[in-house]
Amino acid sequence: MKNKINILIIFIFLIFCFTIFYKGLDNPNIYTPKTNDQKNLPIFKVKDFITNTDIDLTKVFAEESYYILNIWASWCVPCRKEHPLLMELNKNKSIKLIGLNYRDNLNNAKKFINELGNPYTQILIDADGTKAVEFGAYGVPETFLIDKNKKIIRKFVGPINKKILKEIESIIK
Amino acid sequence: MKILRIFLIIFVSMSLSQLKSDEKNNELKNKILKNVRCLICQGQSVYDSESDFASSIKLIVNKKINEGISEDQVYKFLRDKYGDWVIYDPELNKNTYILWLLPLLLFLLGGAILAKNLIFKK
Numbered sequence: 001m002k003n004k005i006n007i008l009i010i011f012i013f014l015i016f017c018f019t020i021f022y023k024g025l026d027n028p029n030i031y032t033p034k035t036n037d038q039k040n041l042p043i044f045k046v047k048d049f050i051t052n053t054d055i056d057l058t059k060v061f062a063e064e065s066y067y068i069l070n071i072w073a074s075w076c077v078p079c080r081k082e083h084p085l086l087m088e089l090n091k092n093k094s095i096k097l098i099g100l101n102y103r104d105n106l107n108n109a110k111k112f113i114n115e116l117g118n119p120y121t122q123i124l125i126d127a128d129g130t131k132a133v134e135f136g137a138y139g140v141p142e143t144f145l146i147d148k149n150k151k152i153i154r155k156f157v158g159p160i161n162k163k164i165l166k167e168i169e170s171i172i173k
Numbered sequence: 174m175k176i177l178r179i180f181l182i183i184f185v186s187m188s189l190s191q192l193k194s195d196e197k198n199n200e201l202k203n204k205i206l207k208n209v210r211c212l213i214c215q216g217q218s219v220y221d222s223e224s225d226f227a228s229s230i231k232l233i234v235n236k237k238i239n240e241g242i243s244e245d246q247v248y249k250f251l252r253d254k255y256g257d258w259v260i261y262d263p264e265l266n267k268n269t270y271i272l273w274l275l276p277l278l279l280f281l282l283g284g285a286i287l288a289k290n291l292i293f294k295k
Contacts, residue, residue: 039253103225129229130236136254138212138226 039152042134049101049109049123060122066095066172067146070120071132073104074112076140082159083116089165090119095172099123102132102140145171198238205234205247208261218261 041061045054061067070086072079090097099120101109106125113123126132135144136155145154145168154171156164206220211227219227219234230251237247251259263269 103229128232129225130233133229133233133254138255 037155039136041146041150041152044131044134046131047125047127049099049106049125052125055124060098060124061146061150063096064148066148068095068097068168069100069135069144069146070097071100071102071126071135071137071140071142073102073140074108075104076102078159079141080112080116082141082161083119085160085162085165086119087117089168092169092172095168096121100126100131100135102126103129201244202231202234202238205238205244206231208248209234209251210259210261212255212259 042057044057046057046060047053048055068086068089072083086097089095097120099122101123103126124131132138132140132142135142135152137144139157141159143156143160143164144152145156147153154168160168203220207218209219209230211217211219211222211224211230213224213226214222217227219230233250234247237250242250248260248264257263257266257268263272265273
């Protein structure tokens with residue numbers, strides 16, 4: 001009887017281990033960030049792309065409107081891919097697009113904008129990547145949706161696509 | 174000559190204390206960076222990585238330490254931005270209870286079984 005109980009305990013333990021490892025197989029072994037955690041907009045000073053002067057981030061997001069913050073760079077190939085979609089999103093009047101130029105050469109960035117068009121209301125400079133860290137980003141391209149209460153409500157890692165564009169449009173409706 | 178000597182002593186002692194403080198800050202910075210995960214690399218800490226992400230985190234950590242912010246506050250800042258996953262040594266909270274307590278429970282259970290068997294055998 002005692003032997004049977006021991007075997008049962010071992011069996012239950014093995015099933016427990018198997019379930020945990022089996023569930024773990026489905027988990028990706030690379031970092032997958034949480035994309036819908038609501039966070040407050042960080043507060044810091046940042047350089048403007050056109051005037052090269054320091055401005056408060058609160059002034060950039062001053063209007064009571066939805067905002068998109070898009071982190072981009074001229075050397076980033078996926079940024080080129082998503083750019084036409086940003087141009088399309090720019091036509092929507094209920095949202096403002098802010099660009100954060102990430103670790104880029106300013107002349108190359110200007111060429112990029114002249115060549116592909118400027119979808120942004122304002123472009124900010126993040127020369128050393130520290131401003132992107134303040135937003136919780138870890139690379140380019142990355143896009144944040146900011147609501148009227150100045151909360152980051154969605155984070156899109158990688159280039160945006162038509163599906164994401166529809167999602168953004170449905171949120172800001 | 175006496176004044177010059179006093180100035181020299183003050184200058185040397187100030188330089189030494191600055192050097193010591195820089196060394197202390199560097200040690201703290203390296204300790205923090207070794208405990209921060211590079212989120213875009215596989216199995217590398219920010220300290221070991223040369224990626225853009227790691228370089229930005231290194232700059233931020235350096236800035237925070239120079240501002241006099243404590244180690245725990247730096248971890249809190251990074252956790253706020255990237256979640257618990259970014260720190261190799263997770264703190265005890267509702268998401269990590271099992272992680273911290275399961276080994277202890279298993280140890281106690283094993284000890285109890287062992288003790289019971291030994292007492293029973295006697």
